[in-house]
Amino acid sequence: MRDDRGNLGGAIVALKRESGRQRSHLPSVSRSLQVAAITVTLLIIAATAQQLARVRDTMITNTERQMARLDMVFAEQTGRAAETVDFILRNTIDAVRQLPPGTQPHAAAMDDLMRHWVEGVRQVRGVCVTDKGGTIIFASGPPMQGNVPGALHAAVLWHAAHPDAGLRISDPLRETDGVWTALMTRRIDAPDGSFAGVASARMDMRYFEEFYQAIELREGGVILLHLRDGTVLARYPHNDAIIGTSYADLPPFKDILSQAMAGTVIMASPLDGGERVLAIRALKAFPLAVNVSVDEDQVLAGWRAQAWVFGIGAFVVCWLLMALMFLLARRSREVERLLVEFRNAKEATELANRRLIEQMEERERAEAALRQAQRIEVVGRLTGGVAHDFNNLLTVVRGNIELLSQAPSLDQRERDL
Numbered sequence: 001m002r003d004d005r006g007n008l009g010g011a012i013v014a015l016k017r018e019s020g021r022q023r024s025h026l027p028s029v030s031r032s033l034q035v036a037a038i039t040v041t042l043l044i045i046a047a048t049a050q051q052l053a054r055v056r057d058t059m060i061t062n063t064e065r066q067m068a069r070l071d072m073v074f075a076e077q078t079g080r081a082a083e084t085v086d087f088i089l090r091n092t093i094d095a096v097r098q099l100p101p102g103t104q105p106h107a108a109a110m111d112d113l114m115r116h117w118v119e120g121v122r123q124v125r126g127v128c129v130t131d132k133g134g135t136i137i138f139a140s141g142p143p144m145q146g147n148v149p150g151a152l153h154a155a156v157l158w159h160a161a162h163p164d165a166g167l168r169i170s171d172p173l174r175e176t177d178g179v180w181t182a183l184m185t186r187r188i189d190a191p192d193g194s195f196a197g198v199a200s201a202r203m204d205m206r207y208f209e210e211f212y213q214a215i216e217l218r219e220g221g222v223i224l225l226h227l228r229d230g231t232v233l234a235r236y237p238h239n240d241a242i243i244g245t246s247y248a249d250l251p252p253f254k255d256i257l258s259q260a261m262a263g264t265v266i267m268a269s270p271l272d273g274g275e276r277v278l279a280i281r282a283l284k285a286f287p288l289a290v291n292v293s294v295d296e297d298q299v300l301a302g303w304r305a306q307a308w309v310f311g312i313g314a315f316v317v318c319w320l321l322m323a324l325m326f327l328l329a330r331r332s333r334e335v336e337r338l339l340v341e342f343r344n345a346k347e348a349t350e351l352a353n354r355r356l357i358e359q360m361e362e363r364e365r366a367e368a369a370l371r372q373a374q375r376i377e378v379v380g381r382l383t384g385g386v387a388h389d390f391n392n393l394l395t396v397v398r399g400n401i402e403l404l405s406q407a408p409s410l411d412q413r414e415r416d417l
């Protein structure tokens with residue numbers, strides 16, 4: 001009986017081990033919940049990041065579109081202002097050509113006419129005419145100051161060497177009173193086609209900066225008036241250190257204006273290194289270009305606030321989801337453990353029942369053998385008793401036979417009688 005109990009206990013332990021191995025190979029609901037929680041969390045994070053990236057791209061695209069529209073407006077207005085200056089130059093050249101031969105330099109009538117043309121034209125500070133040697137013969141005033149006379153002389157030499165060049169705009173010039181100007185010049189030909197002189201107008205850069213200031217830009221917005229070679233003529237907000245600087249090696253001039261008339265780009269600022277959204281447009285009839293730019297950080301300030309809100313919301317949702325999923329996973333593990341214990345107990349009970357049934361069948365077989373042995377024993381005892389009694393009878397019979405064999409025969413006794 002003890003051996004049977006030991007075997008039964010060992011079988012139950014083996015069954016539990018086997019059930020544990022089977023459970024390790026079976027899919028776990030708690031593990032599936034954990035994987036699902038991580039997967040859903042990653043999907044939420046990915047969807048949030050994708051949505052934020054889409055919103056960011058949309059904001060940048062809208063800003064580029066707005067900058068391009070503003071730049072077009074500024075370029076058109078700048079072109080009109082330049083056309084006005086060029087119109088005055090052309091009128092001056094026509095008036096000079098119509099002068100009778102031998103007209104004395106500095107003729108008061110011509111000076112007054114030119115002064116009348118520039119009166120009220122705020123982008124022109126003065127107009128003058130020089131002969132082929134660079135001597136001023138007509139001028140609307142005020143007198144040239146600072147670097148202007150040297151630049152005018154350089155323009156005379158340039159036009160003399162380039163008869164077909166047409167309009168020319170100089171680098172920015174700072175006059176004695178601190179005003180930045182630029183010379184717009186045109187060649188004057190004599191009736192025989194030879195070089196006769198130059199008509200020049202001093203464009204006042206304050207006019208362009210004041211016009212740019214009139215258009216409200218978002219914080220961090222900058223408007224620049226360039227020559228086509230990248231040299232800065234005017235800037236709003238004004239910065240003396242920038243005027244005259246060349247940015248020809250930057251993407252707006254190297255990548256855009258070298259191939260097209262206008263475009264937008266996101267580039268690092270040469271001043272502070274910050275990213276800027278910039279739109280640039282060249283003027284068709286003049287060697288000028290206007291660009292408008294805004295700080296990308298300012299553009300994305302609202303997006304960053306929105307990103308924080310979305311990020312915090314996504315974090316809270318992910319945290320709640322993870323907490324719920326892991327709580328369900330823990331409950332699932334407990335249920336799994338109870339199910340495993342129940343299954344083990346059930347299997348142990350079934351094994352015990354099978355063992356008990358086998359023991360009962362063994363006992364029945366033993367009892368049947370015992371009964372058979374008892375019957376054989378009873379038969380043996382009965383047979384032994386019968387044999388003993390028969391032996392007793394045989395003994396009596398044998399004794400009588402022996403007595404009879406020893407006694408004289410009846411016939412002898414009768415004879416004796």
